[in-house]
Amino acid sequence: MFHNFYRSFLFSVLVLGFTACDQSSHSVEESKRYQFEKLFDIAYTPDTETGANGWFTDAGSWMGFTIPEKKEWVNGFCGPFSLDMNRRQWLAKSAVTVGFAGFGNDLFISDSTNYYPGEIYLSAHSANGRISQTLHFIDASNALLTIGTDENKALMFTGDQWCDEMEIKTNRNFVTARHPSGEIVLLTFGPDILVQESGNNYKAVGNGSNKETQVVISFFTSDKELAAGLQKSMNILNDQHICLLENEKRWNGYLTKVLRADMDPEYDRIAVKSVVTLISNWRTHRGGLLHEGVVPSHAVGYFVGFWAWDSWRFSAALAKFNPELAKNNIRAMFDYQLPDGMIVDCIYTDPSENNGRDSKPPLVCWAVDEIFTNTNDTAFVREMFPQLMAYYNWWYLKRDHNRNGKCEYGSTDGTLEAAAWESGMDNAIRFDDARMLKNNPFEDAWSMDQESIDLNAFLALESRLLKKFANMLDIPFEGADYSDKVADYFFDKNNRFFFDRRLADGKFIKEYGCEAYAPLWTKVATPDQVAQMLPLLEDTTKFSTYIPFPTVAADNPKYNPKGYWRGPIWLDQTYFAIRGLRNYGYSKKADEYTLQVFDRLQGLKDDAPIHENYDTHSGERLKAPHFSWSAAHLLMLYDDYGKVFNE
Template sequence: MKTKLHSFFLFALLAAGFTACTPGTKNKAERRYDFANILDIAYTPDTLHRCYGWFTDAGSWMGFTLPEKEQWVNGFCGPFSLDMFRRQWMAQSAAVVSFASDAQGVFVPDSTCYYPGELYLSAHSDNGSIVQRLNFISASTALLRIKADTAEDLLLTGSRWGKDVTVNIEQNSVIARHPSGECVAMTFAPGVAPTLNGNNYTALIRSPRETVNVAISFFTSEKEMTAGLPALPEMLNNPAPALQANSERWEGYLSKILRNDMKPEYDRIAVKAVTTLISNWRTHRGGLLHEGIVPSHAVGYFVGFWAWDSWRFSAGTAKFDPELAKNNIRAMFDYQLPDGMIIDCIYTDPSENNARDSKPPLVCWAVDEIFTHTNDTAFVAEMYPQLLSYYKWWYEKRDHNHNGICEYGSTDGTLEAAAWESGMDNAIRFDDAVMLKNEGYEDAWSTDQESVDLNAYLALECKLLKKFAGLLDLPFEAPDYSAQVADYFFDKEMNFFFDRRLKDGSFIREPGCEAYTPLWTQIATQQQVDAMLPMLQDTAKFSTYIPFPTIAADNPKYNPRGYWRGPIWLDQTYFAIRGLRNYGYHKLADEYTLQVFDRLNGLQEGAPIHENYGTHTGERLKAPHFSWSSSHLLMMYDDYGK
């Protein structure tokens, strides 16, 4: 039996020979290996703490974790079903690897790593060392690569199959079925004959001298599995093209977003943001008719597509994956109503869709970002009629007194849905709002206040629709009230932007993040922005430890954990910083950007990007692995120093 010292020596040779990108070394041609442990996703199922995220890629509906070193399983943990309605571990590990001569041998972990687009682990026993890697080659399949430092037989088996999962053998695939219709298939190269062992399998691989390849596939139905399995043997015999495609895709992402003039720690933030967005990418399934990006794969109730979330994700991904950005927009417009409304959110089960409200109109911005990076006028032409219809809908069903200034509202008359429509669900500015029925419609209600952010967004949408019409040589035939928005909402006594009450036109003087929007959309005048600066730079109000909270920090109603009543939301912080930059305050904008980059807890380490953060602490609050925070961090990274 080999000594542990001998095993370590052989493992060192293996690390140099099996691949040039193990921890401590890297393939210079692939930048992903510059970003080791980009996210901490160590979790062994059945431990007592909560799992905070998975490795997933290519639009897949399955995810994996790295095993915890303290509760080691010698294989990647999972797959986990990432659907909102069937979130479950299909197995603790679908492929646990050991040496056949000592199948019960104890493996000691050496290292684990999450690179962008790849998982890595290595471990040793008295018999030798084994390295494993996992890459997604498609939305349905991940390729497991196994390499040992000795030519001893290897044995693979599953560990702790999930509740109600039944395991069978079909040719050289192990099929694990769940009553929901979801299936996991473990497919081995020709010559490997797995055998059934109760409700589990074993697969003996004789004296492998080369890398062992195993396909781990996840299918949502038998039909999908029947269509997907036949292509796997050829891929297993020649995995190089699939791995090359994975490598080129990730190198493409990073080469498009990374700058040559940023510190490594800030590059890491940008790469983490891209990794987060891609981990939240889901291919079409059920009622989701196009691929798109979910807000957070780590939080079950966020596994669907939301309107203004989708616009942000598309704007963020336009630079490095414009096709995904396009489909993310198409997915929401698949459910556009006849009157032009885009509904709040959609799911794999359409009966769960929410059509009680819409979301703030930012979609033309997203389309314009895609056009900026692609010059794709065909996509603009495809979307233009639908964009125009959605824009007109606001003035038709959300302008209570027909003065060209819109309000947030709902289709069912509830204030709850109207607040959702603003995207700022429990914002202080809506505390005293009431609902008003809009004349002539059964499905149109408005709050009794006109919102500055909504009308600033609409002004930007109008500007971009005019641009699109010019590109397409079409007349622009829609309302345009852009010129009146800034003056209408600017309070000259307080030198700040506020919502206004319908009944008397009075300002709702609760200084909050909605005031950043006129700066971002560039409808404010230079004089207005100059006048706002003292309040924006007040450390008791908005120039806080992490800058630009959702409400002035000295407001008596401020709540440090109050969702939209205090914490930092990075989209709003971005609007403020970019807004300052728009009006010539570049140095100040850069200083605030570095406060974000340097002070958010865990941002430069392995912690996930969160939905919101503590204003005075930078602590992580709601929803890890959050896509829109990631999108706006990418935008801050791209804007810095410009």
């Protein structure tokens, strides 16, 4: 009840504030975020037995927060937490806790908590009254905490358990908490709040005249950033209603662009969770990351960087609702393009950690084309075209061992490990017997001794799109084109399936796997080949499993339902198969398989995070939570559902 009242009150204030400051504005669109509640369970109080399973973060910020656990209640959002791969640490148990002034250790009991798109909420009560709190990110550096109460009592604020290395200082209405790493938390209070140091902490007390109070929580990585950000935090307090309205408009924009009027609400929820997952993994430029982009998962430290084929997928999904982020996500990877055209595997805030031993499958022209389709931005296509062309040509220069126009996955250091990474399918069964070959005369070019169907199908799509871009820009296409040779070369007529081929003798590597979905998705396969494959794809012992289209056929003796790329469901591959069927006129089947995914993945309709991969036979969540590429492909499945495509 209190939450509904407070929510309505806050939105009314936003509308009034906006109207007062901009009389020329059009009507304010009704908020969509409150149609989607309890999206994710991120309850975690630092220092308890269970580990955090994700953070609330937004707008590219490198700080995150959790909602306190009821059994270990703190009357404030927990954090901030530093989200960098090299600096994953709680900077405070709670930088801002709230109580009533003059009542000592007032015991608060949780009433309700919630996670909406772009907002977290909590409400708690003590013997002295009820307090509610909401948190919204205004930009990458600043989050606005709004506190409301139904009592005419002064509020008191203090930090709870700053990490040991933090040094806390106050100056007027600012609290500065410094870490030796250079990271700084700044708290900005309004002029009606009295702020004082209290040991290595602070205490701030209001005058009791306001039922609503705001605090800006800011996060910086240097004194230079702090100096530039001080004025911004004060401006946010002064223009709090406008800032909150902009947050509301931003999230309404995301949801309006993504949601369909003809879908069931339970599937709308999946789409919204996917959007929130992608946005929560958004990071602004920092250190060696020269442009903003999206990390695979903020919840897992080793995934806090930008990967090449991950980025292409994220940008393809973001193109519809945040195209500027999609563009910068691509630019970030091309910031490190090598002189020969290679795009390295992954990049980090610390460039010494970048992995240049391998690249990743070429899907970037697809992402650029999705951006163009949604924006008509020919300037971006023109900007990227020379770099896209150089990357495309690099594959034929340094990954075509026998110069027959069919490329192989490989590495710069000659290791099979890095070559498997280049495929993106690290431990795939099809690579079990692979060997490495030197691609003379280059010192940094090695190939596996097998040509891969998925790689060459992707290159065929890249070629088709590069020709489209060249024609659009009136620029010549100066590259090899073997796209018309891929389908027949890799299709085994006897076994009615696409396989990799061994370089030495041209024999098919007869492992039935997800790489065969790529020629359907890229429209490289002929209709007759797809028709021949269909009985295998529909076989419930192979590919038409409980969750459809695993990474290898489920009857393979080496199949392992928890074996990373040796059995589990990866939603990008499931998407390639389903969209591939749709491409060839099998729309009804594609819809049926889409609903199997939506209805059977554990926790997808509830408050569980979207995971890296899933068990084929149960839908059990596996590996990393809050996983961006799973979210990206769920959005694509949602957008495709019910549509009919012709080849």
